[in-house]
Amino acid sequence: EAQVTQNPRYLITVTGKKLTVTCSQNMNHEYMSWYRQDPGLGLRQIYYSMNVEVTDKGDVPEGYKVSRKEKRNFPLILESPSPNQTSLYFCASRERGGRHEQFFGPGTRLTVL
Amino acid sequence: GEDVEQSLFLSVREGDSSVINCTYTDSSSTYLYWYKQEPGAGLQLLTYIFSNMDMKQDQRLTVLLNKKDKHLSLRIADTQTGDSAIYFCAERGGERNQGGKLIFGQGTELSVKP
Numbered sequence: 091e092a093q094v095t096q097n098p099r100y101l102i103t104v105t106g107k108k109l110t111v112t113c114s115q116n117m118n119h120e121y122m123s124w125y126r127q128d129p130g131l132g133l134r135q136i137y138y139s140m141n142v143e144v145t146d147k148g149d150v151p152e153g154y155k156v157s158r159k160e161k162r163n164f165p166l167i168l169e170s171p172s173p174n175q176t177s178l179y180f181c182a183s184r185e186r187g188g189r190h191e192q193f194f195g196p197g198t199r200l201t202v203l
Numbered sequence: 204g205e206d207v208e209q210s211l212f213l214s215v216r217e218g219d220s221s222v223i224n225c226t227y228t229d230s231s232s233t234y235l236y237w238y239k240q241e242p243g244a245g246l247q248l249l250t251y252i253f254s255n256m257d258m259k260q261d262q263r264l265t266v267l268l269n270k271k272d273k274h275l276s277l278r279i280a281d282t283q284t285g286d287s288a289i290y291f292c293a294e295r296g297g298e299r300n301q302g303g304k305l306i307f308g309q310g311t312e313l314s315v316k317p
Contacts, residue, residue, distance in 0.1 A: 123304065130211065132291060132307040133246075148304065180245060192305060194238075194245040 092117045094195035096181050102201045103171055111166045111198050113181030119193075120186040122164040123148065124156065126177040127197075133180065139164055140186065171202040209292055209308035216316050221279040223311045225292030228273060232294040235268060236305070237277045240289045249277070249290070279313075287315045 094115045103109055115122065123138035125148075135148030139158040153175055155167040164183075168175060181195040206228045215221045227235070233254055238246040252259045252266045252275070259266045265278040279286055292308040 125307075130309055132207070132209075132309040133305075134307075135304055138304060191248045191251075194247070196245045 092193070094181055094183055094193050096179075096195040096198050098198060099196060100199050102203065104203050105172055106170050109168050109171060109200075111168075111179060111181075111200070113164045113166065113195060114162050115164075115181075115183040115193070116162065117183060117185075117193065118161065119183035120161070122158070122181065122183045123192075124154070124164070124166045125180045125182065126150065127180060128177055136166070136179075171200075173202050176200060176202050207292055207294055207306050207308040209290075209311045211309060212312050212314070214314045214316065215282050217282060217284055219282055221277075221282045221286070221313055221315075223277045223279075223290050223292075223313065225275040225277075225308050226273055227275065227292070227294045227306070227308075229294055229306065230270075230273065234295045235266075235275050236293040236295065237264075237266065238291040238293060238307075240291065240310070242288070246291065282313075282315050284315045284317060287313055289313070 097112045120141050124136040125133040127133045134150045136154050137148050137156040139145040142161050145156050145158050158164055179198045182192045184192040208226045234251050236251045237249040239249045240246050250261050250264050252268050263280045267276045289310040289312050291310045293305040295305050
């Protein structure tokens with residue numbers, strides 16, 4: 091089954107404790123991205139990657155890092171989480187070009203205390 | 204800059220039509236999308252329209268695009284309680300625009316009353 095998976099689905103952590111949210115897709119998509127969803131703000135792009143070893147900042151990259159060592163994986167790293175990073179996070183992937191649909195993962199709800 | 208605006212809430216009765224509206228600012232948008240998010244779930248693509256089209260119909264869904272006014276709407280005919288969800292409008296720029304990233308509206312929460 092074609093899908094985007096994220097882990098963990100739920101996470102409660104404390105300020106300053108490094109964490110990684112994993113994202114994996116099995117569709118051989120070149121393009122992957124991370125979004126955060128906050129009430130009244132919709133989804134905002136954090137980082138994106140157009141291919142292996144090619145990553146770039148989205149609209150709200152502060153406090154986040156990403157890496158793209160393999161085509162299928164695109165982890166999101168919070169080196170020192172803060173309470174304002176409490177949010178719902180979505181990973182997405184799509185083929186490059188055309189109208190290709192962006193496939194979303196199920197989301198990771200992160201709470202930083 | 205790029206911006207997509209939607210009203211936050213819409214309430215309709217079962218069997219009525221729902222119309223969700225969206226305005227956007229980026230005239231170079233190539234595709235415009237409607238995504239549906241059910242409670243506790245990710246986003247699923249409902250439908251899309253290419254920027255050179257005015258209308259697209261897909262079963263109960265009708266998308267209207269007014270490119271001059273940069274206005275997009277989604278009409279759901281015969282709305283059912285299962286249509287209750289948050290609906291996101293999104294525009295996508297060209298590949299030169301950060302690889303064709305999606306700009307999302309705030310989402311419209313549709314509530315369908317029996």
